[in-house]
Amino acid sequence: MINQNGVMMMSEMDDKIFAEKLMKTLPTMAVPSALEARILADFDRLAARRQGGLMHFVEGWAERLWPGAPLWQPASVLALSLVIGLMAGVFVPSFNSASTTVTNSDQTLVADSTSVMDLYKDL
Amino acid sequence: MAAGMVIDPDTDLVVRVGKGDRAAAQALMARHLPAMLALARRMLSGQAEAEDCVQEAFLKVWTHAARWQPGKAKFETWLYRVTLNQCYDRLRKRPAEPLEAAADVPDSADAPDRGLEVADLSKEVGAALQALPERQRAAVVLCHFQERGNAEAAELLGISVEALESLLARGRRTLRMKLSHLRADD
Helix, strand or coil: CCCHHHHHHHHHHHHHHHHHHHHHCCCCCCCCHHHHHHHHHHHHHHHHHHHCCHHHHHHHHHHHHCCCCCCHHHHHHHHHHHHHHHHHHHHCCCCCHHHHHHHHHHHHHHHHHHHHHHHHHCC | CCCCCCCCCCHHHHHHHHCCCHHHHHHHHHHHHHHHHHHHHHHHCCHHHHHHHHHHHHHHHHHHHHHCCCCCCCHHHHHHHHHHHHHHHHHHHCCCCCHHHHCCCCCCCCCCCCCCCHHHHHHHHHHHHHHCCHHHHHHHHHHHHCCCCHHHHHHHHCCCHHHHHHHHHHHHHHHHHHCHHHHCCC
């Protein structure tokens, strides 16, 4: 005995089988070679545009420095190096001993030249 | 493999396409173009429009391939969604056709000759398919014309399996009502 739900299920199954038969009547289509050529021409055009771009230049150098890595890895290492370098420049005290030595030498030179001048003063 | 990673047979090709590998682009196109074109052809009914649709879809592939993140989603799913969205956009831009012109199906009572030529039959079925609402049409084409499973078709359409089955049931029912005179030949 087929109840209402059973009848509905049978109907849906019939619809499914019927739809499958209908779809089989639709022809399959070959892909036109002109379409393939157009799609690849789009690819070639975009590739050529990228070849001359700044991003391609940057990616090329990143590939040489760090082969196989995504661009963000060498970029972040370079950025970190730059930050460390700047912080070192700001916070590491400059070494003034060399300049004071130069000053002392200057003073010595002045003192020596004064003594030399003194020699001639009495002439 | 990390949890949640998707196994995708297209990953290698897509990555190579992103690096400008023409051979990879050609292989990717050969792999997916026939099915994409068939889907677009059945959604849009015009060959030229279907070709434009798939060409636009592949243009998006070439543009976005360099940024493709492997493992997050299947490339084929993304590609089919792009194709379907292109189809939906074109369908929505079309002026609304009068219902009588959408599917010129002869009344079963008036059809004198049940032995239709194959070409006429496919034309009639194609017209009835075109008359379906776009989402029902997509569901029927994916499941019956491209023979995809329900789960796969639901994923391509971005809906639940239950929603897909509802679309299929309604689409099949409409086809049965429109083409019941063909059914009498079984």
